[in-house]
Amino acid sequence: MSNKVRVRFAPSPTGGLHLGGVRTVLYNYLFARHHGGDFVLRIEDTDQSRYVAGAEQYIYDCLEWCGLSPDESPLKGGPYGPYRQSERKELYRKYAEQLVAQGNAYYAFDTPEELEQMRSSLKTDTNPTPQYDSKTRMQMRNSLTIDEAEVKELLDKGTAHVIRIKMPAGETISFTDMIRGEISNSSDLVDDKVLLKADGMPTYHLAVVVDDYLMKITHAFRGEEWLPSAPVHILLWRYLGWQDAMPQWAHLPLILKPDGHGKLSKRDGQRLGFPVFAMRWKDAATEEVLDGFKEQGFLPEAFINILAMLGWNDTTEQEVFSLDELVQKFTIDRVHKGGAKFDYDKAKWYNHQYIMKKTDAELLPLVKPFMEEHGVQIADDYLLRVIALVKERCHLLTDFWLQGHFFFIEPPTMDIEAIKGKWNEQKQAFFAGWVQQLDTVAEWTAHTLEDNFNQHATDAGLKKGELMLPLRIMLVGGKYGPGVFDIAEMIGKEAVGKRVNVVLAQL
RNA sequence: GCCGCGUUGGUCAAGGGGUUAAGACGCCUCCCUUUCACGGAGGAAUCACGGGUUCGAUUCCCGUACGUGGUACCA
Numbered sequence: 290m291s292n293k294v295r296v297r298f299a300p301s302p303t304g305g306l307h308l309g310g311v312r313t314v315l316y317n318y319l320f321a322r323h324h325g326g327d328f329v330l331r332i333e334d335t336d337q338s339r340y341v342a343g344a345e346q347y348i349y350d351c352l353e354w355c356g357l358s359p360d361e362s363p364l365k366g367g368p369y370g371p372y373r374q375s376e377r378k379e380l381y382r383k384y385a386e387q388l389v390a391q392g393n394a395y396y397a398f399d400t401p402e403e404l405e406q407m408r409s410s411l412k413t414d415t416n417p418t419p420q421y422d423s424k425t426r427m428q429m430r431n432s433l434t435i436d437e438a439e440v441k442e443l444l445d446k447g448t449a450h451v452i453r454i455k456m457p458a459g460e461t462i463s464f465t466d467m468i469r470g471e472i473s474n475s476s477d478l479v480d481d482k483v484l485l486k487a488d489g490m491p492t493y494h495l496a497v498v499v500d501d502y503l504m505k506i507t508h509a510f511r512g513e514e515w516l517p518s519a520p521v522h523i524l525l526w527r528y529l530g531w532q533d534a535m536p537q538w539a540h541l542p543l544i545l546k547p548d549g550h551g552k553l554s555k556r557d558g559q560r561l562g563f564p565v566f567a568m569r570w571k572d573a574a575t576e577e578v579l580d581g582f583k584e585q586g587f588l589p590e591a592f593i594n595i596l597a598m599l600g601w602n603d604t605t606e607q608e609v610f611s612l613d614e615l616v617q618k619f620t621i622d623r624v625h626k627g628g629a630k631f632d633y634d635k636a637k638w639y640n641h642q643y644i645m646k647k648t649d650a651e652l653l654p655l656v657k658p659f660m661e662e663h664g665v666q667i668a669d670d671y672l673l674r675v676i677a678l679v680k681e682r683c684h685l686l687t688d689f690w691l692q693g694h695f696f697f698i699e700p701p702t703m704d705i706e707a708i709k710g711k712w713n714e715q716k717q718a719f720f721a722g723w724v725q726q727l728d729t730v731a732e733w734t735a736h737t738l739e740d741n742f743n744q745h746a747t748d749a750g751l752k753k754g755e756l757m758l759p760l761r762i763m764l765v766g767g768k769y770g771p772g773v774f775d776i777a778e779m780i781g782k783e784a785v786g787k788r789v790n791v792v793l794a795q796l
Numbered sequence: 797g798c799c800g801c802g803u804u805g806g807u808c809a810a811g812g813g814g815u816u817a818a819g820a821c822g823c824c825u826c827c828c829u830u831u832c833a834c835g836g837a838g839g840a841a842u843c844a845c846g847g848g849u850u851c852g853a854u855u856c857c858c859g860u861a862c863g864u865g866g867u868a869c870c871a
Contacts, residue, residue, distance in 0.1 A: 336870055401869075415797050418867055459798055469801070478799050478867085486869040493871050514840045517800055517866040528856085541802040543864070550863070598820095604810065606819045618798050625802095625809090628864065633820040645834085684834040692833085740826075754830045761831055 294326025295507050302344035305570030306351045309544045312596040317510050318357045319619035330359035332373045337489045342748045347354040351567040355589050369504040374496050381491035384499050385484050387454040393528040395432040398450045411785045420480035423458045452485040462520040467539040467621045474520040482521050498525040509536040516540050535758040540602050548784045563633040584688030600625045610643050641795040649676045656689045665697045678771040700766025708759045727782050735774035763792040
């Protein structure tokens with residue numbers, strides 16, 4: 290019996306992979322690697338009504354982009370498969386029946402309507418959500434209230450039923466969370482959760498326990514939203530006789546909306562203008578497409594770094610960590626208890642750090658697709674020079690186009706007003722004349738061009754300072770970008786002449 | 797409603813019985829730059845509240861408030 294660390298990420302394939310989900314993956318991954326353990330991907334597809342085509346493949350794609358690929362998964366296989374819960378369906382019934390036989394669970398025959406009726410009839414102001422629990426179960430139709438022969442008959446007839454856990458009365462159930470320490474709950478406050486559904490599929494509660502056991506999971510990370518049902522899981526480990534093999538729990542804090550209240554949702558991203566998913570997700574039903582951090586121009590290293598720091602730090606002032614460094618330094622005791630609001634500005638700052646860390650050559654293949662989206666074909670050596678010139682002003686990969694499109698196309702918008710203010714005949718004449726003599730410039734470099742420009746300004750009795758901004762606007766379209774003469778050198782004599790004349794005609 | 801969990805500047809956060817309470821993002825000012833950005837120098841801004849314990853609490857304890865999660869045949 291080895292005690293090798295084994296962790297798992299267990300998403301339901303129901304849609305886009307959310308920031309919080311990726312962070313859960315990341316902490317799992319870091320913990321596993323830090324301890325030389327295994328990282329397992331298990332697909333929790335027990336809710337057939339929520340099945341979404343393509344969602345599973347999408348998860349693999351996201352993990353790969355993030356560089357957090359699992360050691361075992363439905364795709365990769367492994368010694369504890371299958372890794373898709375729908376394919377493990379037959380396994381679970383046995384354990385549910387075992388619990389019934391032991392008296393820790395029971396059959397329930399109540400229809401959805403009957404449940405609804407119970408809830409609405411028992412509902413009061415002080416108890417708005419009546420539960421199926423020790424107080425109400427004896428009024429319901431289950432193997433606790435129906436005599437044995439009749440239960441057998443119902444079962445034999447194939448009557449629809451579920452199996453529910455029989456929560457004990459008056460017990461305090463406690464466990465130690467790696468992040469939060471000792472946590473206690475009263476068994477009276479938890480309802481008799483359904484373990485096995487009418488369709489024969491397990492619920493999360495049963496499946497997570499059975500699979501974590503069978504897959505020899507040693508440490509279980511999950512979101513804080515699971516804390517209230519943890520007592521059910523603890524009890525299940527105990528009732529099934531596996532208590533000694535129970536993993537250590539760690540309930541991760543939530544990632545919250547930057548403004549307002551509540552946990553971050555995909556709607557917030559749309560509302561506030563930032564992605565929430567790792568990669569683009571297209572909802573097949575609604576045709577709705579939501580871009581992810583990838584499409585928004587984030588580097589996966591930066592994305593990972595951002596997530597790592599949202600709820601964890603190593604006590605030093607260091608904020609930029611490579612994956613390897615994170616693996617080396619990550620410990621759960623440094624994970625926060627409180628939720629963190631997501632800050633998109635800081636996220637962009639991180640990405641900028643990574644853009645600056647990369648060489649121009651490394652950036653080239655990353656930037657290129659984002660440029661080609663705009664329909665331009667660019668030679669690599671030319672793009673390389675553009676990258677060198679604009680990278681310091683790019684926070685996102687998408688910014689390279691915003692900051693450098695004028696290297697490839699004529700400015701689509703022109704801040705003509707910025708020139709008009711102090712414009713006069715003399716300047717008009719100056720630019721017209723300057724453009725005409727461009728052929729005489731000895732060599733087409735930023736340096737000689739600038740000398741040439743200065744000379745002409747002096748000859749015309751104008752100050753260079755009054756002319757620089759107009760020239761920039763003519764070439765770029767706005768008040769931004771690298772040095773004007775660097776730009777002029779790059780785009781060439783013809784383009785400079787053309788752009789200047791186009792603007793001159795408008796003044 | 798009930799139950800769980802949480803709470804250091806606007807945000808991420810270090811710290812943890814005695815500190816000028818780090819650092820980063822963002823914001824503001826200045827320098828560099830005849831643009832923007834990068835870089836540099838500054839600045840404003842924080843221990844939710846009330847009781848204890850203590851010579852001394854941001855730090856420990858208890859309340860309150862607030863936030864957040866759960867309260868499904870969803871995960």
